[in-house]
Amino acid sequence: YRTVAGIGGQQGLAICTASDWTHIVARAEGAEVPFLRTVHADDQSPVSAAVLSALTQAENHYGHAFETVTQLMPNCPLRGATEIQAAWTSFKNGAHRFQISAFEFGWMNPWWAARMQSDGQPDWLFSEARSARSQDLDRLFCPTGAIWTASTQGLRAHETFYGPGHVLCPMPWQAAIDIDDMNDLEMAEALAQIAADRKSSPCA
Numbered sequence: 001y002r003t004v005a006g007i008g009g010q011q012g013l014a015i016c017t018a019s020d021w022t023h024i025v026a027r028a029e030g031a032e033v034p035f036l037r038t039v040h041a042d043d044q045s046p047v048s049a050a051v052l053s054a055l056t057q058a059e060n061h062y063g064h065a066f067e068t069v070t071q072l073m074p075n076c077p078l079r080g081a082t083e084i085q086a087a088w089t090s091f092k093n094g095a096h097r098f099q100i101s102a103f104e105f106g107w108m109n110p111w112w113a114a115r116m117q118s119d120g121q122p123d124w125l126f127s128e129a130r131s132a133r134s135q136d137l138d139r140l141f142c143p144t145g146a147i148w149t150a151s152t153q154g155l156r157a158h159e160t161f162y163g164p165g166h167v168l169c170p171m172p173w174q175a176a177i178d179i180d181d182m183n184d185l186e187m188a189e190a191l192a193q194i195a196a197d198r199k200s201s202p203c204a
Contacts, residue, residue, distance in 0.1 A: 015031045034062075037057065048155065048159055055069060070149045071147075072146070079176065082175075083172070087169050094167065097165065097166075098154060098164075098166035099150070099161075101144050103173040104170060105140045111126050111132070146176050174191050
């Protein structure tokens with residue numbers, strides 16, 4: 001995939017991408033594509049570097065300085081307007097400069113995680129917690145690339161969304177799925193089908 005940065009404003013939605021294919025699709029869907037990203041247009045550069053490059057190009061193109069940057073990773077396709085609005089409200093009302101979306105672990109309890117040794121025996125990461133009831137353990141959260149937000153000044157200073165004092169912004173796990181392999185894709189497709197079935201159901 002390629003990183004896509006959307007720039008919201010009175011003009012509508014502008015897409016910044018390094019991909020000719022994304023450029024064509026975005027224009028076909030009515031979005032503005034004012035330029036192609038010229039640097040960090042590869043699959044090795046940190047995402048934050050691509051975002052900063054897009055930000056600089058956008059500011060030069062529009063002649064306007066942006067105060068806040070929000071990254072919506074394209075491989076997290078199930079987050080929607082509800083999650084985006086909630087994340088923005090959390091960031092706007094907080095004093096933090098960096099915010100990372102996250103979801104709460106469910107039945108795959110990380111407190112009971114173990115490395116499997118060559119002979120099959122487990123090397124428990126949290127040996128004291130594995131004998132406890134799940135309801136007695138602290139809630140744990142996992143970051144997801146769905147919605148990351150930062151102040152422009154902070155992102156430029158630290159070159160990462162995981163800057164000093166970053167906070168987690170919880171979202172439903174169904175909306176947080178981050179597709180990195182075929183198993184993730186199959187899960188996302190199943191969740192999307194369930195959501196579509198619920199919308200079309202007369203009892204929904």
